[in-house]
Amino acid sequence: MENLDEIKKKAEVLIEALPYIQKFSGKTVVVKYGGSAMTEPKLKRDVIKDVSLLKLVGFRPIIVHGGGKAISTWIKKTGGEPKFVNGLRVTDEETMEIAEMVLNRVNKGLVALIESVGVRAVGISGKDAGLLKVKKKKMRNADLGYVGEITDVDPSILTNLMDDDIVPVVCPIGYDENYDTYNINADDAACAIAKAVGAEKLVFLTDIDGVYKDINDKSTFISRLTCDEADKLIDEGVIGGGMLPKIAGCVDAARNGVNRVHILDGRVPHVLLLEFFTDHGIGTMFMKEKEKK
Amino acid sequence: MENLDEIKKKAEVLIEALPYIQKFSGKTVVVKYGGSAMTEPKLKRDVIKDVSLLKLVGFRPIIVHGGGKAISTWIKKTGGEPKFVNGLRVTDEETMEIAEMVLNRVNKGLVALIESVGVRAVGISGKDAGLLKVKKKKMRNADLGYVGEITDVDPSILTNLMDDDIVPVVCPIGYDENYDTYNINADDAACAIAKAVGAEKLVFLTDIDGVYKDINDKSTFISRLTCDEADKLIDEGVIGGGMLPKIAGCVDAARNGVNRVHILDGRVPHVLLLEFFTDHGIGTMFMKEKEKK
Amino acid sequence: MENLDEIKKKAEVLIEALPYIQKFSGKTVVVKYGGSAMTEPKLKRDVIKDVSLLKLVGFRPIIVHGGGKAISTWIKKTGGEPKFVNGLRVTDEETMEIAEMVLNRVNKGLVALIESVGVRAVGISGKDAGLLKVKKKKMRNADLGYVGEITDVDPSILTNLMDDDIVPVVCPIGYDENYDTYNINADDAACAIAKAVGAEKLVFLTDIDGVYKDINDKSTFISRLTCDEADKLIDEGVIGGGMLPKIAGCVDAARNGVNRVHILDGRVPHVLLLEFFTDHGIGTMFMKEKEKK
Amino acid sequence: MENLDEIKKKAEVLIEALPYIQKFSGKTVVVKYGGSAMTEPKLKRDVIKDVSLLKLVGFRPIIVHGGGKAISTWIKKTGGEPKFVNGLRVTDEETMEIAEMVLNRVNKGLVALIESVGVRAVGISGKDAGLLKVKKKKMRNADLGYVGEITDVDPSILTNLMDDDIVPVVCPIGYDENYDTYNINADDAACAIAKAVGAEKLVFLTDIDGVYKDINDKSTFISRLTCDEADKLIDEGVIGGGMLPKIAGCVDAARNGVNRVHILDGRVPHVLLLEFFTDHGIGTMFMKEKEKK
Amino acid sequence: MENLDEIKKKAEVLIEALPYIQKFSGKTVVVKYGGSAMTEPKLKRDVIKDVSLLKLVGFRPIIVHGGGKAISTWIKKTGGEPKFVNGLRVTDEETMEIAEMVLNRVNKGLVALIESVGVRAVGISGKDAGLLKVKKKKMRNADLGYVGEITDVDPSILTNLMDDDIVPVVCPIGYDENYDTYNINADDAACAIAKAVGAEKLVFLTDIDGVYKDINDKSTFISRLTCDEADKLIDEGVIGGGMLPKIAGCVDAARNGVNRVHILDGRVPHVLLLEFFTDHGIGTMFMKEKEKK
């Protein structure tokens, strides 16, 4: 048995969570789930437990996930070869078919994991109840095939499920006006959903620990950014490359009703809990403007 | 423009539907969807329109579907070879993985079709919100692998969705107490669900036109059967072979709270509408006992 | 038994109704019921069935009816003589008494007919729950007696009944600020009610087939009219005589929140169904302004 | 201005009402309204005010009324001759037609009176929403025509209206299984309705002051009777003649869920208020059994 | 037993109450309870019965009370000495402690009295559910100690209780932003609460019979005052002295959403009933502006 000191420390951790639970009670939180947190079995279980805890203490979490490497694996299994243009997957009809199959299976796997800790979950795609409507994404000098750009979000199915005490798990697939199926970038889907439901928080679980002014100098880490500051960093070229679309999404969400947008390092165990329930500043946070003290 | 006679006939058809609409208003109807009705594009669209009409006039339809030949197609695509024992698919881990992917994609395809006629639909599997719990199906002299036998149904997600004016589309996959994934016979899933929600009707869309005393003599067609009569036909060996499990399911459902169970010929266009809204007796109907006149 | 072709046609009629049911689901529809449709027993039953079907597939119908010839019949029975000025009944105290008796009986007769097809109905007059308040109608050179002009509509009893799944059947009688009873023109009552409940549609069942530019030239039939067009026809004297008040009412309703106002020929069997559920353009339709395509 | 003594007395009357208001708050009270209280204009206004007050302080009153002499008046006006067998009106088709007209007009007159004191009321007959279903009343040696005996009561419309803060005013007409219209004895209708809604009280406003052992000896007045005592008085022939059916109805209601049944003298001004809100014992009260003190 | 005349008079008193009950049904009424009405046991019981009757006939009363002389009594009992500056109690820590104890006991005493007549009541202070937030009252040349000035009212607990059919009884104590306890003037508390809940009426039970132009000339009694008229009287010095703060409160409430503010003489038995349910003009009434006739 633990000694009294240990016990006391435990209590303090719980009490530390008190004001945070209070603050977010009844609030909607969108978690974009990807990267290592999705492939490492131990981290995966941690994330699921974290989300379940968020649900249990009164938050309304929504998970949006990608499919990552599994899609390429299956393309190869069926004799195909994954193709990318500017980091975006070229999605012909056969690829779309495989992507939809893989993503939906990943989706149901997450559902089962959440259910296994005693929380009700339902997996849907953007095709269900008209959640995500898209149009074909136009690129200047490439045809990406069935890659969609979100044109409309009908969040009522998410609200319906959350009101019934269910955690929605969303895979980023939608249809266009001809009801043809399209793949959607999971970050985009998470942003669009967070805005449409008026989420309090949008959290990206990634494989980086946040934004640096100088990626080679750990001391230049940025823990909070207003939208204007982020714009400036983009203009100055400090933020660029692969990070650019994600950061642009963060800024867009923060400007359109999402109170806080976070980039968290999904490789840190239980990083969600630490962000939500403790006084640690973790990762990089985006907000509309500086807060008045 | 049509002449007055045509117009009059149209009105009569609509009026003929009146008492049926009245009778089933607010009642739950489970449609097991399979066979040609699922593979012929024209028939498929017809079924979807029919189900949408059922929804619009006030019924609460639930669709349960199988995956049929698509699973075998994908097994072969990935270099495998479909295996069957006594007509049941041997489902090793890789097969289960493919089956789950294929079935969920079929599921979302049906959802998109229903949405395209303006009715809200959500596709779920038995894993969502704990709908279908299973245990491994034991066979005397074969190991079927991940083939599940339903042990428990939690229909609350179906009720939640229907109360929110959504048509649930269910694919027959569930998990066992270790949260391992299992394939379920779609007929079994439809029966279990119909019983659990206390459906008014359970309808099987099949590729036969119903039950015959003598399959070679069209004049021996049976249009209605009580459970006792069906038992007798089974005992006498009149019903047997591939039909046996389906008929046994019909009888089980009719004995456990489902008022009417129908075997309909899915190859007849709009056979669902004709069954629900007209005076035609179509297919074979099972009921608990003879009705008092 | 019908052959497959017949069966197929039936299904097509039902499917044709699909988008219309969808469009009007949950919408309120006011039917002004009068003329032949009310005196021919067969037509009467048809109208009742049609309205019941509207109710069953999810519309919210309200019937407003007149009393027609029955009032004159009873005046004569009691030794009186019906009197009219400009087509309006002169309503002395005794006439008012008879009119109220006759109209309420007609009212309960319609209620019983609707009930007989299994739909709940309740008959009320404008006196119930303060539905219709009136003042005495002033004429330049005649005293019409107890003929009222509507000053106020309290539609809450209609909403209460419809929310309880009941079809309200309204007879056009109201009281003034002294709680004296007045007769009201049924067309006026229907218009006022349609505006007050924000009806989607207002339908007049009449003994004409619609509006013609030249009543003697069938080819000049007008199937749709904007309010401005109707005003112009009235200014030009094309619309006049007995039709004038009814058309003015149609225009007033269309200008004040009723989306579509129809003049239908009640002598056509099931004309309501054809208007609501098929692609036929029937009768003359009034709408606020031309629709954008 | 009144002096302080007067003022004090007023306050005392109001305070005397306190425990009675408390006791009946939210309880349903059925008032059978007939006799002088219905024909004397002053008494009529008093009853209406009383019922309105009951409603306002939180009771749920239902009025059931007859038509009395007005029916005979109108039969004569149209050249007919009222006929009675054993005090029951012989009701041929023409008589039924007149009775329905007259009763519905009386009904709407009561509604307007209640509305005039600012309380919402709706007048219905037993035909509305299937409130009263009947069969033809059989007499040993006479055919009474359209005189109905109640077979079924569906009180849901009454509950619907009361829940919407409306006083239902019911005229005693119903239909049989062929939807033919029948006249119903108003006392019977009041009893049946009181039982069906589980009324706390059923009150008959009559032209007598209650039950006497010896009608010629005022000192033999009976102020309360258990059902068994009433049965005995009937057996002994003390109660008989015209009173018998009414008393039998009182006993039947008291035995079937109506807590208190009263015969009150409608000729006493505001007799309802006195019965409900003061300590006076008025009229004769029937109850299931003696109360434990 | 009373004679018929007495009975008739009783009925008339009840009927006189009818329009008033109607007018205030569902409306919130705040009663500031103090003075003789609180110390004379007989008057106290009368007030409690009156408030209970208000509740029973459908009003939503709230009682706000003071502690009066009991606080001084207890200060002396514990060896202290009550101190006042300009009529306001100097409230050091010990005094505050005693005041809170005394006021809460008075509070529960009133609750028990209301319960004893069968109406549910709950006693709260301004500290419960954050009802009254205060800051320290600043005086130019004195430190009153823990005397609070209301800064914020959260009326939700009052609404919660009234919706649950409970009469809230409020004692005027609140806390400041450090959660320190303060005494509040009961008149101020009553005004603030009446404004916050949007009361229809605010009634002060006092030991005077209202406002006079010349306190020595009974004929100069003022029975109604607009806010502007009251301002003028204050400017002219007609209203002054101890009455000034109370009158200023009346005017403030009348200007901020409370329809009628009354100063009533609590020494008149059942003065509340007389004000609410009869045609007597009693006391002085404040209203925003003159009413249009």
Place this chain on the structure above:
Amino acid sequence: MENLDEIKKKAEVLIEALPYIQKFSGKTVVVKYGGSAMTEPKLKRDVIKDVSLLKLVGFRPIIVHGGGKAISTWIKKTGGEPKFVNGLRVTDEETMEIAEMVLNRVNKGLVALIESVGVRAVGISGKDAGLLKVKKKKMRNADLGYVGEITDVDPSILTNLMDDDIVPVVCPIGYDENYDTYNINADDAACAIAKAVGAEKLVFLTDIDGVYKDINDKSTFISRLTCDEADKLIDEGVIGGGMLPKIAGCVDAARNGVNRVHILDGRVPHVLLLEFFTDHGIGTMFMKEKEKK
């Protein structure tokens, strides 16, 4: 900043709480609050925070408190002398008056503390909304005065408050059938309330660490007891003295619907959290019978 190990430990504590939060979500928990936990300011704040956390994560806590030494202090302040018979306070009229004042002030103090951490609380006594009804406690050879024994509990006010998201804080005072005020033992009040609301847990915060077979031998500590086992210990005299009534109350509650009854050591900081959210067995737990594993 903490190192990663610390962070990881924090997360683990939170995750450890997961199944407990799940288990008690929506369940009612009664906390009897007394002893050191009530007098030590630091411990007091800890308890308040703990209860607030219970509320925030979805439990429905009710606090029942005593007044302890404060009553005696005030009796002395007013020149009296506390008297006890068998450990029970002799409560004459003056003592009752003081006790009620003191307890209600303690009550409002707890309310303010809970409010100060952002959770809504309302303080009531057993007199509010008829929560606790009592009769005079009879002792064989002593008259305790106003010491009450609970005869009836009406928990509706507790349910009302909890449904409105408010923590009820109850002080143990009630009235008898004459509405006279009585003091109630706080342990008894807590037991009675826990049984009446069907609490999941009843927790006594005490100054002992639980039950021992031999109070002098720490190794004989008993961590869980069935009701039968407790009865046996009482029969054998192992449990006796001052502990007897409390233990008898525990057993009574456990036998009557309260799933778990705990005696916890209120001197351990955050002992409530440790009991509810961690795997530590703390204090002594009573349950109806042994659980099946």
